[in-house]
Amino acid sequence: MICPRCKSEVNDDMNFCPQCGMKIERCPHCHQPIVSGAKFCSHCGSSVLKNYQESHIEGYYRPLSDIPYTESYHEPEEKVDFQEIKVNKKVNKNILVIAVSIMVVLTAVAYVYIYHGPSLSNHISGGQQSTDQPKDLPLEKMEIGGMTSFATHTGNINQEGHVYQDEDIIYVVNDQGHLVSMDNKLENRKTIINDDCDYINVVGNTIYFTNDDSQLCSISTDGKDKKVVLNKEIYYLIIKDDKAYYQAQDDDLERIYVYDLKTNKETRLNNRNAYNLNVLEDKIYYTSTDGIYVVGLDGKGEEKVLNGKYYNLIYQNQKLYFLSKQATGSISGANINVYDIATRKTEVLIENTGGLMNITDEYIFYTNSSQVMKYNLKTKENTKIYSSGLCESIQIIGDKLILEVQKNSFEKDEYLMIMDFDGQNTQKLFSSQNGDFI
Known part of the structure; x- marks a missing residue:
């Protein structure tokens, strides 16, 4: 179907x-x-x-006096005249004053309870946050721990790179597509870029990103000196050692390029379509239309690693994790696989997923229908961690998940949810109520 x-x-x-x-x-x-x-x-x-019944029988009325009396009918109704009861129209002022006073007191108590009392959701869930009923802002206390690994950063870039961790400062593209900085406690927020941006990379005091036209741009971490670095459409941007690696279209091919940020020199590194760039110390793993390839940072020694059609490639600890389509050709229902570079063996880890994947040293996070799942790389255990909306993106920052969620397939408004790796402490990351949006 x-x-x-x-x-x-x-x-x-x-x-x-x-x-x-x-x-x-x-x-x-x-x-x-x-x-x-x-x-x-x-x-x-x-x-x-x-x-349903489209027609109906019209009702009619026949006066009782027109019906002839027979034994098949009951006796005619007995008519009784009731005496009118006099009503005292005087208002007891004391009772009225007391009633109004009680209403005022109850209203005040209700206001205090609603706005300053305990949260009802905490009573329902026994003090723990339910992943099926995420809380809106104001944010509860939360602190991002740990650091974002190379593999996780690559997984973020595969999904347009909307988060970046630079020591104790977190950069997140908000629900409007604008870049916001904050500390690891999600406080001290500042809007850095008021325009759409993707592929966030931070080097020292400079933020590199692509704008709404997919051009390579830069801006200082305090929001100053914004400029276009390279006037061409680029994707999968990764900054490493004062060089920008990316994919760009040239002669109907989407190839890998490197741009030296000091000399402003651009060099093409390969001659085939390239996606999902994994930039290592001396080589780049990437997917193409017919398999997985590896090429040196200087563009030399290109080799084919694996034959087939694969997606969302992530390198971690001498292994390649990727998605493969099923026979239907749809990314929906894809399998998650791992390829051991040393043994050259491929293993299917998870079957029939929803087409989104990101990874940490311990877990693979992926979508399965309308759920977000966690796969333990050691125990191979699967756990459901989120199911309250359609997940459009799985970004990871330190020890927290940031999901781009759409409420359902009919409502296109998307918002960001942040949570622990086990799905606890789920809450919206941004809200117009707190002035997060411009």
Whole structure:
């Protein structure tokens, strides 16, 4: 079957589209998927509304006096005249004053409780935050610990690089697409860039990023001296040793380039399509249209590592983690694999995922239908950690997950959720109520 919303292939027994999360409703006549709320099936043309009675019998009235009395009828109603009761229209002022006073007191108590009393959600969950009912701002106390690894940074870049950790300063692209800095306690927030930006890299006092036109730009960490460094569209930007590595289109091929930030010299490193750049000390692993390749930082010694179509490549500890499509050709339902560079063996770790993946030294985080899952690399245990919306991106900063979430497939407004690796302390990272948006 084909999903009527995103046109991805959907198995006959699925109740939700694994690509867009849409609930699969079926035509009662041909049993093909239909868009929720549709009146007619787009496949067979039949009405899909529930059956209902379109006509109704008009009522009528016949005076009782017109009905002849027979034994089949009851005795005529006995008419009784009731005496009108006099009503005292005087208002007791004392009672009125007391009633108004009670209402004022109750209103004041309710106001104090609602705005200053304990949170109801804490009573319901026994003092622990429920991942199914994330709390809105103001933020609860939270501190980001640990440091973001190379593999995790690569996983972030694969998903447009909207977070970056520079010692005790955190940089996050907010719900509006603007760059905000904050400390590791999520406090002392400052808007650095008021425009759309991707692929955040911080070197010293300089932030490198791509703007709304995908141009390489820079700005100081205090929000000054913003400028365009390279006037061309680039993607998968990674800054290393005063050089910018990225993918750019040239002669209908999306190739790897390096730009020297000191000499302003650009050099092409390969001659084939390249995606998911993993820039190591002396080489770059990347995916192409027909497999996984490796090439030196000088553009020499290019080799094919693995044959096939793979996505979201992440290098970690002499192993390559990546997604592979199933036979349907859809990224939805992809498998997560690991390739051991030393033994040249490939292993399927997780089957039938939702097409998003990021990694730390201990875990793989991935989507599965409308859920975010955690896979333990040592124990191989799978755990559900989030299921309150459609996840569009899995970014990791230190020991915290930052998910870009869409409430459902019908509401396009996206927002960021931050949480511990076990799904606890889930809360929105930004809110207009606290002046986070401009």
